[in-house]
Amino acid sequence: MKEVFITRVAKYLPNNPVSIDEMETYLGFINGKPSRAKKIVLRNNGIKTRYYALNKEGNITHNNAQLAAEAVRSLFDKSFKEDDIELLACGTSYPDQIMPSHAIMVHGYLGGRPLETYSPMGNCCSGMHALKIGYMSILSENTSNAVIVGSELCSPMLQAKNYEEEAKKIGEMDENPILAFEKDFLRWMLSDGSGAFLLEDKPAEKGLSLKIEWVDSISFANEVETCMYAASDKDENGNLISFKQMEPKAIADNSVMAMKQDVKLLDQNISQLAARALKGICKKRNFDVKEVSYVLPHLSSEFFRNKIAEELIKCNLDIPQEKWFTNLTSVGNIGAASVFVMVEEIINSGKLNIGDKLLLAVPESARFSYSYALLTVC
Template structure:
């Protein structure tokens, strides 16, 4: 089989970085009042800037698919005609612009320069971008494709704006209940960001400049053991099962805020780090890889609150990573879901600090029902 290399990396971030003090100017005030959770969440996640694909007036500037396409075009800035040679588009997101058609083909629609190529759209949340990369990696490794593009993108912002919560708030006021949206929904507003990242995967490394050899990509899910933690378009029932939006009337969808992103914060804190990063030890053993050989550790974290938690679990399992080897750009880019890991790799790859032979370990936890993806790269 062929080897597979990431030969180019590009990103697209919409508009200007939004600092913490301007967030509600973009997101709006729920029930006309400042959020009570904002300062608490920002203090813990330590995010200083993020990107939104719309203006303060609420005018959209980009669709999810458009941002993904712009990131892909960024791979071919030096020779735009090369995009015609792409023979696979593999895309991941948790916030597509529509339920149907698939996100991948909508991206393809923004790329008329390409031919009638194969397009796939792995679904999921944060792991979706890694699943897209694995499909591209396997396709090149099997020599089925020669120039595969893996892309991950998110456009969370429309779901975070205050007007998306107003109808629910009015229902609560009528019932003389707390007019604030519950913490499990509100706190996500201060963490999520928009943007896209893209990798070009080929069977040969760059003749000039660096490439990243994909050594392996592996993952695991604990959905057989755990109930859903983060969900959208469903209602979590008392027994922990999810009831689909399809089984509610229009009135019930509004009343229960079915299409708001929700997260079980207590379950998140208890499970997200322990499950996946304990299992990482087994993956490393199976791959015959020693954690001491890692030069850069890139964990996707939604909040710096989890940084010390991950560190503790790695130490407990005898696979510690010194903090000087950690790399993340959460503070400046925000949590871009499936695209976050692409953003981190892009920034590190283009920083001119990598040396030939260095090992980069990627770690992507997904809280939706506790899935995890890990990947080892070698600088060449």
């Protein structure tokens, strides 16, 4: 089999960084009142600045496919152009439309020649699933290169206007209405942006490359109910009910299209299943975490940092936190794009040396799935 290398990396973070004090200027006030959950959530997640593809008037400046295309364009130069892409795989949590597929729309913005595209569905792991598609395509000699993208456009879904009908309904029943925490929680967690990799069957002629040793994913949906969801709702038994089964008025009245998260379920499972997933992968790959130079963990919140570290220690997988490379506090939680942006930042940080091993770690709380990849600097 051929070897596969990440030879170019790029990111695109739209507009100017948004401070925590500015967030409601962009997202708006539900029922005309400041969020009660905001301070609690921001204190725990540790995010100081983030990026929105919105202006202060609440208008979208880039759609999701455009964000992805901007990151891809940053990979191009005289020696690699649109027409040189052989495969395009794009992962995201919430595309601009249900159909056509996300990667098709990104291809439309990029132009160039006809090419093979893939749009893995999912949440945070979808970018890693796209990475595996490109990795396996080159390994199997289906293509000699692949462009892989992770992107997110969450901010429009978090704007107050999306909750107005539900807020009116709550207001009619309660003199002191407040949006359910599982909805308000995510308004202060998520950010916009994109990142892209160029994968090739040989290292770059200049600069550092990252050899992909393996990419593995595992789902625990057989054991745990849905935790993060959109375009659906949960019944009293934890079953997910699709918007297709609902009346249009019920969809608006209950903000069904908005993203929701069961915070208790998240806290009970996300850390211990992350350690369990990694333990299984280490056994499968005969890999010892002591070999890791840096781990790049996609943290949704700093709240989970120590919890994850404790679970890793319990499983004899201790990776000292001085080896953790994160950028959550400065760019926010960009979902499927987070790991791409972390790789771009560390490869340009001056920290890496030939032979260093990077462990990419991406948890996905939607129904608890995890993706890990091992890269070697060369």
